[in-house]
Amino acid sequence: xxxxxxxxxxxxxxxxxxxxxxxxxxxxxxxxxxxxxxxxxxxxxxxxxxxxxxxxxxxxxxxxxxxxxxxxxxxxxxxxxxxxxxxxxxxxxxxxxxxxxxxxxxxxxxxxxxxxxxxxxxxxxxxxxxxxxxxxxxxxxxxxxxxxxxxxxxxxxxxxxxxxxxxxxxxxxx
Ligand code: NI
Numbered sequence: 001x002x003x004x005x006x007x008x009x010x011x012x013x014x015x016x017x018x019x020x021x022x023x024x025x026x027x028x029x030x031x032x033x034x035x036x037x038x039x040x041x042x043x044x045x046x047x048x049x050x051x052x053x054x055x056x057x058x059x060x061x062x063x064x065x066x067x068x069x070x071x072x073x074x075x076x077x078x079x080x081x082x083x084x085x086x087x088x089x090x091x092x093x094x095x096x097x098x099x100x101x102x103x104x105x106x107x108x109x110x111x112x113x114x115x116x117x118x119x120x121x122x123x124x125x126x127x128x129x130x131x132x133x134x135x136x137x138x139x140x141x142x143x144x145x146x147x148x149x150x151x152x153x154x155x156x157x158x159x160x161x162x163x164x165x166x167x168x169x170x171x172x173x174x
Pocket of ligand 1: 096097098099139143
């Protein structure tokens with residue numbers, strides 16, 4: 001496995017709409033290796049999610065989650081996702097992005113969502129997610145449409161560098 005270069009904000013690949021993966025493509029060594037490399041890259045950068053476009057692959061694929069009890073989300077591979085909100089409840093909370101290093105901001109997201117996608121074997125999966133995992137899935141799915149978390153913020157008042165986040169914002173609810 002190897003650690004991939006992460007595209008940073010400003011790279012055009014982050015603003016493209018990524019193409020769906022053909023089911024026959026998913027089992028190829030190239031895609032299987034890419035998935036393993038994306039997990040390794042995400043762990044190396046201590047992220048909770050990483051989407052294809054963030055490693056210069058404009059395809060509808062992301063990995064998310066960490067295999068640790070306190071990580072809040074188990075590892076998943078999501079391909080060609082379709083997500084729909086369940087209900088109308090929206091919650092604002094902090095997000096960061098490996099493509100926008102050392103910046104945090106509060107982003108409104110649907111609290112509960114339904115996900116239909118393919119897994120790394122090309123098998124259709126359907127599930128629901130709520131709270132933190134639902135937020136991560138929405139953030140990563142946005143990457144597949146060329147959308148960054150700034151685009152979802154309703155106000156930039158909470159936009160902060162990591163150092164100022166630690167100094168002024170940690171633990172604050174609003
Ligand atoms: Ni991101």
